[in-house]
Amino acid sequence: MDLHFRPENAHAVAFGERQILVAAKSMALFVMDPVAEALLAYGQQHPHLTSEGISQELHGRFSPEAIGETLQELVRLHVFVTEQPAPKPIRPVVDIEHFPLGSLVLNVANKCNLHCSYCYEPEGAKYGSSPVQMDWDTARQSIDFLFQKAGNNREVNVIFFGGEALLNFKLMREVVEYAEEQGREHDKKVDFSLTTNGTLLTDEVIDFFQAHRFGLTVSMDGPQELHDKRRFFLTARGEKKGSYEQIVLRIKRLMARYTARPVVARVTVTKGTVEVMRIYEHLTSLGFFEVGFSPVTAKNGEEYGLEPADLRQVLAGFKELGALYVERALQNQYTGFSNLSTMLTDVHLGTNKLFPCGAGLGLLDVDGNGDVYLCHRFPGTEEHQYGNVKEGLAYDRLNEFINSAHVENKPVCQTCWIRGLCGGGCYHEAYTQFGDGALPNLHYCDFLREWTEYGIRVYMELQEKNPGFVETYVLRGRGDAPKELT
Amino acid sequence: MKHLKAANQKAEMVEQAQAATEDVVGMAQPMGCTTIFNPGWEANPWGGVNGMCAPMEADLLGCANVCWWPAQVPDSLQNYPEWARACTGVNAEDWRNLEVVFPKID
Numbered sequence: 001m002d003l004h005f006r007p008e009n010a011h012a013v014a015f016g017e018r019q020i021l022v023a024a025k026s027m028a029l030f031v032m033d034p035v036a037e038a039l040l041a042y043g044q045q046h047p048h049l050t051s052e053g054i055s056q057e058l059h060g061r062f063s064p065e066a067i068g069e070t071l072q073e074l075v076r077l078h079v080f081v082t083e084q085p086a087p088k089p090i091r092p093v094v095d096i097e098h099f100p101l102g103s104l105v106l107n108v109a110n111k112c113n114l115h116c117s118y119c120y121e122p123e124g125a126k127y128g129s130s131p132v133q134m135d136w137d138t139a140r141q142s143i144d145f146l147f148q149k150a151g152n153n154r155e156v157n158v159i160f161f162g163g164e165a166l167l168n169f170k171l172m173r174e175v176v177e178y179a180e181e182q183g184r185e186h187d188k189k190v191d192f193s194l195t196t197n198g199t200l201l202t203d204e205v206i207d208f209f210q211a212h213r214f215g216l217t218v219s220m221d222g223p224q225e226l227h228d229k230r231r232f233f234l235t236a237r238g239e240k241k242g243s244y245e246q247i248v249l250r251i252k253r254l255m256a257r258y259t260a261r262p263v264v265a266r267v268t269v270t271k272g273t274v275e276v277m278r279i280y281e282h283l284t285s286l287g288f289f290e291v292g293f294s295p296v297t298a299k300n301g302e303e304y305g306l307e308p309a310d311l312r313q314v315l316a317g318f319k320e321l322g323a324l325y326v327e328r329a330l331q332n333q334y335t336g337f338s339n340l341s342t343m344l345t346d347v348h349l350g351t352n353k354l355f356p357c358g359a360g361l362g363l364l365d366v367d368g369n370g371d372v373y374l375c376h377r378f379p380g381t382e383e384h385q386y387g388n389v390k391e392g393l394a395y396d397r398l399n400e401f402i403n404s405a406h407v408e409n410k411p412v413c414q415t416c417w418i419r420g421l422c423g424g425g426c427y428h429e430a431y432t433q434f435g436d437g438a439l440p441n442l443h444y445c446d447f448l449r450e451w452t453e454y455g456i457r458v459y460m461e462l463q464e465k466n467p468g469f470v471e472t473y474v475l476r477g478r479g480d481a482p483k484e485l486t
Numbered sequence: 487m488k489h490l491k492a493a494n495q496k497a498e499m500v501e502q503a504q505a506a507t508e509d510v511v512g513m514a515q516p517m518g519c520t521t522i523f524n525p526g527w528e529a530n531p532w533g534g535v536n537g538m539c540a541p542m543e544a545d546l547l548g549c550a551n552v553c554w555w556p557a558q559v560p561d562s563l564q565n566y567p568e569w570a571r572a573c574t575g576v577n578a579e580d581w582r583n584l585e586v587v588f589p590k591i592d
Contacts, residue, residue: 020493021490023497023500026496026500027494027496028492028494028496028497028499028500029492029494029496029497030487030490030491030492030493030497031490031491031493032489032490033489033490033491035489036489036490066489069488069489070488070489070490073487073488073489073490074490076487076504077490077500347494348494348495349494349495349496350494350495350496350497350499352496459494460493463493
């Protein structure tokens, strides 16, 4: 029988004495026995083969029955196929109009009191023509829009974003009251969250978050020396003044008063601030439960952008922190390293996505004009504005974009074994780098593949040495959050 | 699977899905002039056959019984009386033993 090896559907990860097969078509993981390992190795060398050829090659090492059985198992996972598939037609696959909306980001303030050098909303051009503050009518219509589009979702998320959202705290209060009322009317749970720079946290604000169980993310870059490098105020004289001192005082208040949910720090990793372990230790010492690291989005040539050597350093830092994560996990202790927890969740579930994220599908963003954008990173980018909450969504254009961003429409991704985990990467990152949001984030491919391999090894080690840890401590945010985390 | 050991939740789901493939089931007894196979139950949304223009009975039992429809099994009364001899028993679990027959050419 003629067989073809499909390299894009199989990747082997060494784990101790054994090899783990990543069946990339489904993102199922299997521990291979020696027969499977030998067949995979043979396929990697001989893309076109016959079952008779393999049997001859492996004759004496394994029984013909064992070879036949293993081949069948690998065929079922599309690692070997009996016929070369015909080229796939490029086709629209998702109908956005009928896709339920789960999360709406509200840019309640189009202004920020900080002037971080890497902000993706350049000063002056901030959110195009949007007014400085969202008004009540727009906010109310946005909430109505969310409920109209929510379909059968039993829970909806309202995410406050800016500029700095707390510059319009008054509107946030009104929105929360109205959304809760609408939630009761539509019999849907409403969840609120906020990303803030932390400079405007007061007891009044904190108590309000406590009362409404806000999910809180604070943007902080680490110890003062690193944080103040790129997160600063501009004084009246135009001088840069680091924001760390202001924020730390308020974080201490927040940690003392706010107990409803764990608070997350979001770190933007930039050139010169790549000390992952040091940043993690510092932020957790301030009381943050979790720390998530995002490499900065930068156009080529920006002084803060990460070069390949910096990314390697970030990855080394991730692994150093990962080692601590494993060490503590073996004693049933959770380490708040978001990037690794997310990876372990994906590896455990076998996440297999068609799109990199929910932007444009289950998540949309509304700016101060009521204009709808793909996500919170796009306000002011006309190309990715899709209608308005008052006049409705521009479905044709949104459908066209989302389907062009479908992972099967990204030719480079078709040969990659992590395509189902990555989906091609962030639209905004691609837009900034290449001017086209639907292109894959090619500059992160090596980083992500290595990080995924690492995540698989950590997962296997935890499953072997402390089975149940991932299910009990790590899986969350998918409706099955363990109690100790909420 | 035997040579690949499931290592994450997705792999367990893949295994379950593959194990769940249903086998073809031979029907209990010869009906009319033929021995019948169940081609897959066709039923209305309530699990019955009322009101269907071509329910399973009409398609197979009914048609084959009176020999006015070319059933997909050999005529075991006239031309191929022996074809089902290796397949005994009411549950016909050994249906794979049924012979393949070809039209007789005189």
